[in-house]
Amino acid sequence: MVIRADTQVYKGQVFYRIGNLPYINRKGREVVIEHWRSSCLKCDELFTFTLPQRGEFSPKRHCDIHKKKSRLKVLRTHEVA
Ligand SMILES: [Zn+2]
Helix, strand or coil, rough: CCCCCCCCEECCEEEEEEEEEEEECCCEEEEEEEEEEECCCCCCEEEEEECCCCCCCCCCCHHHHHHHHHHHHHHHHHHHH
């Protein structure tokens, strides 16, 4: 299994690995998930998230507040129209 470096740059945004967490998957097996930290692209607020250790590195890029904003914007546009 490929172990990722503790620092990743994804589309110009920097991510730091805080650590790995043991996790029980649906089959009852213990697997490891990675715990990552970065700062929101919009407000610079620190946030953390977890990712599976396998597969592509597809990180979150915004804090919880700003990840929902795009959905609100779509609703608002719909109301006006
Ligand atoms: Zn934010």
